Amino acid sequence: MLGRRGGDQGDQERLEDPEVVDRMLEEKYHMPFEDFYYILESLEEHRLVEAGYDWDEIYEDFGKWVKAAQKLGKLKKVDEEMWERVFP
Numbered sequence: 001m002l003g004r005r006g007g008d009q010g011d012q013e014r015l016e017d018p019e020v021v022d023r024m025l026e027e028k029y030h031m032p033f034e035d036f037y038y039i040l041e042s043l044e045e046h047r048l049v050e051a052g053y054d055w056d057e058i059y060e061d062f063g064k065w066v067k068a069a070q071k072l073g074k075l076k077k078v079d080e081e082m083w084e085r086v087f088p
Contacts, residue, residue, distance in 0.1 A: 021068035037078050
């Protein structure tokens with residue numbers, strides 16, 4: 001059992017790695033963070049729900065993905081692109 005706990009800790013650390021989170025969610029939603037972020041910021045979450053994703057899970061994943069994106073430096077770029085779309 002002692003070895004199992006070490007495995008759990010390793011799995012948890014891996015799931016907190018921003019690159020792992022980014023890649024997992026990109027594969028899950030079949031889109032990059034930037035597109036997912038744009039959908040939620042545009043209040044078009046219904047598109048994801050209609051595609052079969054769970055409403056609560058979308059928001060939980062969004063929180064995880066935003067944290068990962070911040071650590072990877074993606075969020076600032078997304079924010080800049082969003083404002084360019086709003087105010088060209």
